Amino acid sequence: xxxxxxxxMVMNLxxxxxxxxxxxxxxxxxxxxxxxxxxxxxxxxxxxxxGYPRRYSDQETWKGGWVRTARGRLRLRAGGRFKKLLSIFAxxxxxxxxxYYEPWTYDYETLTDAPLGxxxxxxQPKSLISGQPMAVEWSANWDDDLGGAPEHxxxxxxxxxxxxxxxxxxxxxYERAFMFFLPRICEHCLNPSCVASxxxxxxxxxxxxxxxxxxxDQCRGWRMCVTGCPYKKVYFNHRxxxxxxxTFCYPRVEVGLPTVCSETCVGRLRYIGxxxxxxxxxxxxxxxxxxxxxxxxxxxxxxxxxxPQVIAAARRSGIAEDWISAAQHSPVYKLAKQYRVxxxxxxxxxxxxxxxxxxxLSPVVDRLTETGHDGEDAGNLFGAIDALRIPIExxxxxxxxxxxxxxxxxxxxxxAMRSYMRDVTLERPRDESIATAVGMTxxxxxxxxxxxxxxxxxQRYVIPTAYSGxxxxxxxxxxxxxxxxxxxxxxxxxxxxxxxxxxxxxxxxTFHALRHRQTSEELADPGEPGARINLLxxxxxxxxxxxxxxxxxxxxxxxxxxxxxxxxxxxTPMAKDRP
Amino acid sequence: MSGxxxxxxxxxxxVMVVILVSGTIWRYRYDKFGWTTRSSxxxxxxxxxxxxxxxxxxxxxxxxxxxxxxLIPESWTDAIGLSEHAYHIxxxxxxxxxxxxxxxxxxxxxxxxxxxxxxxxATTRNDKLMYVVLVAAIVAGLATTVLGTGIIGEQxxxxxxxSPWFRSLFVLQPDVASMGQSNLEFKIHTLIxxxxxxxxxxxxxxxxxxxxxxxxFRPYIxxxxxxxxxxxxxxxxxxxxxx
Ligand code: SF4
Ligand code: SF4
Numbered sequence: 001x002x003x004x005x006x007x008x009m010v011m012n013l014x015x016x017x018x019x020x021x022x023x024x025x026x027x028x029x030x031x032x033x034x035x036x037x038x039x040x041x042x043x044x045x046x047x048x049x050x051g052y053p054r055r056y057s058d059q060e061t062w063k064g065g066w067v068r069t070a071r072g073r074l075r076l077r078a079g080g081r082f083k084k085l086l087s088i089f090a091x092x093x094x095x096x097x098x099x100y101y102e103p104w105t106y107d108y109e110t111l112t113d114a115p116l117g118x119x120x121x122x123x124q125p126k127s128l129i130s131g132q133p134m135a136v137e138w139s140a141n142w143d144d145d146l147g148g149a150p151e152h153x154x155x156x157x158x159x160x161x162x163x164x165x166x167x168x169x170x171x172x173x174y175e176r177a178f179m180f181f182l183p184r185i186c187e188h189c190l191n192p193s194c195v196a197s198x199x200x201x202x203x204x205x206x207x208x209x210x211x212x213x214x215x216x217d218q219c220r221g222w223r224m225c226v227t228g229c230p231y232k233k234v235y236f237n238h239r240x241x242x243x244x245x246x247t248f249c250y251p252r253v254e255v256g257l258p259t260v261c262s263e264t265c266v267g268r269l270r271y272i273g274x275x276x277x278x279x280x281x282x283x284x285x286x287x288x289x290x291x292x293x294x295x296x297x298x299x300x301x302x303x304x305x306x307x308p309q310v311i312a313a314a315r316r317s318g319i320a321e322d323w324i325s326a327a328q329h330s331p332v333y334k335l336a337k338q339y340r341v342x343x344x345x346x347x348x349x350x351x352x353x354x355x356x357x358x359x360x361l362s363p364v365v366d367r368l369t370e371t372g373h374d375g376e377d378a379g380n381l382f383g384a385i386d387a388l389r390i391p392i393e394x395x396x397x398x399x400x401x402x403x404x405x406x407x408x409x410x411x412x413x414x415x416a417m418r419s420y421m422r423d424v425t426l427e428r429p430r431d432e433s434i435a436t437a438v439g440m441t442x443x444x445x446x447x448x449x450x451x452x453x454x455x456x457x458x459q460r461y462v463i464p465t466a467y468s469g470x471x472x473x474x475x476x477x478x479x480x481x482x483x484x485x486x487x488x489x490x491x492x493x494x495x496x497x498x499x500x501x502x503x504x505x506x507x508x509x510t511f512h513a514l515r516h517r518q519t520s521e522e523l524a525d526p527g528e529p530g531a532r533i534n535l536l537x538x539x540x541x542x543x544x545x546x547x548x549x550x551x552x553x554x555x556x557x558x559x560x561x562x563x564x565x566x567x568x569x570x571x572t573p574m575a576k577d578r579p
Numbered sequence: 580m581s582g583x584x585x586x587x588x589x590x591x592x593x594v595m596v597v598i599l600v601s602g603t604i605w606r607y608r609y610d611k612f613g614w615t616t617r618s619s620x621x622x623x624x625x626x627x628x629x630x631x632x633x634x635x636x637x638x639x640x641x642x643x644x645x646x647x648x649x650l651i652p653e654s655w656t657d658a659i660g661l662s663e664h665a666y667h668i669x670x671x672x673x674x675x676x677x678x679x680x681x682x683x684x685x686x687x688x689x690x691x692x693x694x695x696x697x698x699x700x701a702t703t704r705n706d707k708l709m710y711v712v713l714v715a716a717i718v719a720g721l722a723t724t725v726l727g728t729g730i731i732g733e734q735x736x737x738x739x740x741x742s743p744w745f746r747s748l749f750v751l752q753p754d755v756a757s758m759g760q761s762n763l764e765f766k767i768h769t770l771i772x773x774x775x776x777x778x779x780x781x782x783x784x785x786x787x788x789x790x791x792x793x794x795x796f797r798p799y800i801x802x803x804x805x806x807x808x809x810x811x812x813x814x815x816x817x818x819x820x821x822x
Contacts, residue, residue, distance in 0.1 A: 240615070
């Protein structure tokens with residue numbers, strides 16, 4: 001047993017309202033540069049729908065992930081090492097920019113520059129790739145909210161698959177349509193096929209926390225990772241010629257902050273925490289024969305952080321105590337392994353993805369009530385699960401390689417939770433049989449309810465900081481003038497005044513400030529007289545002392561008053577010409 | 580043996596080697612981020628899929644041909660009973676085909692660069708210069724193959740002129756006289772070749788130096804530690820590591 005730690009995420013799909021806040025904040029943080037205009041480390045797909053890039057999950061076309069050979073070994077679907085090197089001069093299955101979309105802007109200038117005339121000037125869309133005017137025909141969420149579903153919906157690879165099995169399950173007529181949202185980031189897989197595909201060895205999995213990264217200095221732009229990732233979550237920066245991907249916001253999680261997408265999620269549906277897993281058995285688990293066994297095999301890899309043997313093994317592999325304790329409080333471990341309500345996305349790709357999803361229970365209660373049933377009665381709910389608007393078959397194709405059983409169990413647990421909690425809320429006697437029917441105890445159900453419904457920030461995100469031993473390295477190394485009282489200690493400035501000296505690493509500075517702001521109730525007050533407040537860290541609360549320069553009193557004449565051109569309103573902080 | 584000959588075949592090659600080696604080291608140290616194929620496959624793949632393999636594989640064969648022709652002395656092939664004539668036939672056929680593929684390939688790639696809007700937009704001046712020198716080197720090389728083997732014009736045995744000179748460079752005793760006796764096509768091809776290697780470290784061609792052969796031998800999944808060292812967190816000025 002070789003214990004390794006892995007940061008994982010769980011998303012509760014019942015709560016996703018498809019607002020795309022996560023995508024936009026992620027983009028603002030990481031990919032608002034030229035060359036990555038089309039890159040969405042986080043994207044939110046409407047299901048049924050084609051996803052981004054178009055039909056990415058159809059591996060017959062895109063050749064991502066692993067396949068199991070007849071001899072029971074894993075092979076990259078796009079071909080082994082030799083084939084990769086032979087096709088290195090032109091990757092045969094690289095998505096074209098049009099499979100994503102051609103990024104564009106609008107020619108806003110004509111709005112202000114157009115000569116006076118009878119027609120209103122319009123801002124034409126212009127391609128950011130070729131600079132030419134273009135027709136906008138597709139984008140990262142073109143089929144958002146089932147837009148154009150009659151036309152685009154049937155091209156969803158899962159719809160295609162279940163349609164051939166049972167004609168009726170997926171409908172796109174308005175009355176019978178269903179949809180839900182699927183936010184996606186890189187899965188930070190345990191068995192990442194992107195890493196395995198990289199000829200230069202520039203992609204790697206971080207040994208400490210399992211985050212999968214691209215070394216920008218070592219990447220040579222061979223583009224094999226783009227093909228290798230079955231989730232199409234490695235993107236090619238067409239300006240720099242390097243691959244880029246979701247970084248799990250590693251500069252944030254290193255200081256204990258959640259990723260930007262989680263932090264800003266409107267539905268508060270994301271959970272981040274640690275898994276401990278057995279690295280020696282990953283390949284074995286990823287190569288089980290029956291695809292339906294992949295989800296159970298993946299669960300098997302996750303080790304119980306309370307088991308003394310596991311703890312001992314973790315210590316042997318050098319995992320720090322605070323990390324072990326974080327793993328014990330990990331919300332993702334609870335949801336994925338303990339309650340078993342979170343499922344992996346497309347386990348059949350055999351990459352052992354580490355972003356898990358709680359499938360949506362669709363508006364089942366209202367439907368039951370409409371038809372004159374008690375919508376929160378456990379029996380009725382269990383019965384209704386197979387008649388849900390979102391067909392179980394569809395969810396099973398997404399989360400369990402097509403096996404409906406685990407999905408049904410999860411939905412039953414969620415239904416049981418509603419039913420059981422109704423009795424709790426109404427202070428009626430609790431019906432323990434509801435809990436036992438889904439293999440849980442009443443206590444567990446209440447705990448799960450608390451985690452899913454009302455968990456606070458600290459419970460949703462249990463992120464240990466980078467090794468305490470390394471904590472000092474995360475800070476900037478001190479300069480020799482930084483002794484107490486030395487010139488280096490003036491807050492926020494170097495020996496030659498503000499902003500002189502070596503710059504603080506921007507990430508460390510702002511992340512600490514951000515963290516402070518999020519976890520404290522006080523004003524963003526620098527505290528010392530004379531110190532200025534960094535506006536970036538001001539959260540609008542109150543009027544901290546350093547916000548404006550101190551007022552001058554009448555008895556304290558300004559040095560320049562003899563000058564007739566001096567500002568006559570010395571009290572106004574905004575006055576111009578103020579030194 | 581004129582002064583020009585000495586300059587061209589006795590001095591220039593070493594200047595080229597110095598620039599090539601020091602330029603490559605310099606680029607590797609200071610511009611790792613810029614060290615990439617700068618692929619444009621994302622924009623256009625139909626033509627690339629024909630042109631690029633044609634060019635690259637053709638070029639690999641051409642390189643092998645150069646190695647054989649320049650490094651293996653005539654006496655060795657004589658010894659295994661390969662006659663001068665037979666050698667020239669195979670060199671012409673193999674070299675001709677490979678060279679032709681390379682030329683067609685690069686032709687397709689240049690055409691693609693010019694006609695596909697986004698690809699043209701992404702073409703820098705550096706690329707254009709590199710393409711001119713590269714195509715010139717290929718054309719001149721093909722010319723030597725066709726002309727030198729006596730199909731048109733007089734047969735010229737470069738293995739008695741160019742090759743001895745090339746080998747003599749390695750022992751630091753350039754055989755300028757041999758090279759001086761070769762014909763004009765070979766001299767032009769050699770000069771353009773030297774120019775190509777001189778600009779090599781400063782163009783996108785550097786990607787060839789990091790051909791990922793190690794991929795064949797490494798384990799599939801790469802793990803790296805967060806504190807793997809300078810590559811991940813650059814140490815700051817004044818904090819160079821000791822030892
Ligand atoms: S999801 Fe992420 S870790 Fe998994 S294969 Fe794709 S890029 Fe790699
Ligand atoms: S921010 Fe949250 S609720 Fe909004 S789309 Fe993203 S995951 Fe869904």
